[in-house]
Amino acid sequence: MMQTHENRYGVLLMNLGSPVSTAVPDVRRYLKEFLMDKRVIDYPYLLRALLVKGIIVPFRAPKSAEAYKTIWWKEGSPLIVLTEQLQQQLQQRLPVPVEVAMRYGDPHPAAAFDRLLERIPDIEEVILLPLYPHYAMSSYETAVEYAREIYQKKKYPFRLRVIPPYYDEDWYIAALAESIRPFLQEPFDQLLFSYHGVPERHIRKGDITGSHCLQQPDCCTTSSPAHRYCYRHQVYRTTALVARRLQLPADRYSLSFQSRLGREEWLKPYTAQRLAELPGEGVKRLLVVCPAFVSDCLETLEEIAEQGRHIFMEAGGKSFTMIPCLNTRPEWVAALAEQVSAKSGEIIQGE
Template identity: 40%
Template sequence: MSKKAKKAVLLVQLGTPNAPNTSEVRKYLTEFLMDPRVMDIPYVSRTLLVKGIIVPRRASKSAHTYSTIWDKETGSPLMYYSEIQRDLLQESLGEEYHVELAMRYQEPSIAKAMKKLEGMFLESLTVIPLFPQYASATSGSVIDRVMEVMRSWQYFPKLQFVSSYCEDPLMIDVFAENAQKHDLASYDHFLFSYHGLPVRQLGKVDPSKQLTCPDFGCDSCKQDVKPYCYLSQCYATTRALVKKLNIPEGKYSVCFQSRLGKTPWIQPYTSDTLHNLAKEGKKKLLVFSPAFVADCIETLDEIQVEYANEFKEMGGEEVHMVESLNTHPKWIQALKKMVLENGN
């Protein structure tokens, strides 16, 4: 910890199990799914569902999946890339700043990271949730937890939250450059697959409860960037990438992955989209996952293994994945710009 640092940055990722075994995955899933912003149902119902049904059924299978992407030397891919992002941002900002990394669920926890920062008697703190598109279940949960921890602080530095950056030009550049490592002309179709949310959560961002988008997929979401509409921001990210790469209309689709339970989630689902494309005779797909700034279980397994196998079973041939932002220098520049532009 630099003695000169009076400004701090807290990067917050979603989280990862401490190890790829059933016990650790059970802890991770329980903490994650018991968050009321993630499972936004009454506490008793949430407890019965999470601890009584979901976690017991999923922990062992998820542990096996984590073991397939876990590196013997570097461990969790999400943690590996997040720690490098932290270190590179620290190097870029210099000793005037102190950059800390936390996970919303499991370790290093937000509480432990904030404890370190509290003792620095900071002038300012910028919190950057590592989710480009705002959602209450992701960025909102991070901000909520940071404010909860800070309630016990006896002093308050200047505090800034970067709640979304869905169209950040440098971020778009990185995804585009990573896509151009592939022979774009050889693909039949491009998929922009984002993490899913229950449909009911989209309406909760409007305190007036008068949203004029009954199906949560209206044309305005595809044309405008509404400040706290997750769906709108996903379309905004897609538009920026499509424009950057000159992908023609009709040759790409927006879809949503990782749904849970029987309640309606944002559609179209990625799995359904893959099935439909296979039925249409599409053979080779390139998939973007712009909701993630580091490769993780959702990109390394869910898309590249699970969905790819489904596509092939339906008659498709190849599913390739665009690498995430990971340690790209322009992504570090983007993070630095967010810090400096937010008055820190």
């Protein structure tokens, strides 16, 4: 591919990552890397190591391996496969190379940076597109900071630009809403927006004002500089914008948080608890969407589509439908391509 001055840049899609197989040793290795991240379990190192290596991983790895087996595709991990498919779809729409990196496991960011350099030796800029719409310390922040750490350590010659969280951007809201719309054509009682949970401690820790998040009444709807880094505010905002676009009345949708780990207080309400309660409140036909993820993965395919469905139906539900993530929907791919093209010459965030 011949490169001009205008397109001497590349794109790096960055997602969470996955074990390389469903074998217990591979799942154990992945969980150790994931849970030892100081932005995921933000305890002092020795306490974190004791919890992760001595308690959580030995107990969790065999169970997680069994869970992965229920959703594993013949091509491999759904998250990896879907991210690579997104890369291929995006590559068809852009005149520049697109690579993939994972925060945990492979492909490693250094390998992705190196491939971009091989494809364009005089590359001037790499646009990092985190596949996380919302800012959270344990998702968006850790991915971006890890990529920057690798970038600075290896002293790459190109600029690194980062696309900020897009939780309220029209192009994201439109793509998400349109992925949901077809499912609203059949009778349903409620649409549940289930977001990945985080500890309440993370929300307070990320509050740059030190006095707003989870400390003020209606903190998520009262304007504050803290919202720039507040996951809770951002998921509430996404939910409201999508509901408005789909013209959903307030009693036809709700919000909850899944994937709780440990016994401390996480963001509420908890998805599993709500799934058990909703049938008793008259919600018999439920739709569930998971906007914190753009690619289907263990947390959507197993935790929601399998475990969540079982909880809801056992509690008296009549129908349960999990709406797929954006994955490689054409409007999503087109929106990403347009955003990357528009941002290629801009300073988005400093290195």
